[in-house]
Amino acid sequence: MTATAAQELTTEQLQAILEQRLAKEKEQQQAERNSYESLKHTTVTTLGTAAMELHEAMIKFKEQAFNEAETLYELLQKYSKRHADGKGTFTVQNADGSMIMNLKKHQLGRFDERSVQAEKHIRDFINNRFSGDQDVIDIIMGALERTKGFLDVKQIQRLYQMENRFDDHNWKEGIRLLKESWTPTTTKDYLSFTVNGKPVVLDFASI
CATH class of the missing domain: 1.20.5 (Single alpha-helices involved in coiled-coils or other helix-helix interfaces)
Structure with missing residues (x-):
């Protein structure tokens, strides 16, 4: 208009x-x-x-x-x-190897007050045995570092692997007390798959 x-x-x-x-x-x-x-x-x-x-x-x-x-x-x-024993990693594949299944069994738990005494024994051992070797001291004591007051069981298992390496009273007592102080609470299992070399993502947020 x-x-x-x-x-x-x-x-x-x-x-x-x-x-x-x-x-x-x-x-x-x-x-x-x-x-x-x-x-x-x-x-x-x-x-x-x-x-x-x-x-x-x-x-x-x-x-x-x-x-x-x-x-x-x-x-x-x-x-x-x-x-x-319900622990460890389990990896298997099909006949032609195109598909892989991985089962990780992670045991959760805690170390009680005996772990503090175990740490003292291990400190005495390394101070007497490796007083001049800071690298060895750092490696062993690094496994005993606590996060928010808790020991890391994976790090402690590194010490278990060296249990028979040293014939020393404090060392043996430390490892024994660490083992006795551990109380398993539950087991967390993780299952993953790989097909033709590529991970199969089952987590929606990761796709």
């Missing part, structure tokens, strides 16, 4: 045109809102349903995978005449 034509219209006519335009804009906004609300509902419902189905499938797969991996692990222990 030109300015001249608009001037020829009455106030009532202009008001009617304005109301029609506002009504069309409101109608368009409502249509866009309805479209968005419909797409939002469909998207969230579809993805949410798929997520729940995937979640249930992952739960079933986890139970199946760990049960079958544990069965195979126990069979290997029996077949190899090894005591099934």
Whole structure:
């Protein structure tokens, strides 16, 4: 509408045109809102349903995978005449080597007050035996470092591997007390798969 034509219209006519335009804009906004609300509902419902189905499938797969991996692990222990102590790493592959399964068994627990006495014995040992060798002292004492007051069982296991290396009373007592002070609480198992050299990522956040 030109300015001249608009001037020829009455106030009532202009008001009617304005109301029609506002009504069309409101109608368009409502249509866009309805479209968005419909797409939002469909998207969230579809993805949410798929997520729940995937979640249930992952739960079933986890139970199946760990049960079958544990069965195979126990069979290997029996077949190899090894005591099934529930610790260690278990890696197997299929016939052509294209698929690999890795089961890590990590035992959780804590060292009690006897570990403090064990540390004193080990300190006495290294101070007497390696007083001039700071590198050896750092290596052994590094395994006894505490994080938030707790020893790291993986580091302590390094000392266990050297148990028979030194014939010394303090050393032997230290290792003995460390072993006796350990109380296992639970076992945390991790299961992973590799196919054609590539890890199969089952963690949604890591994909």
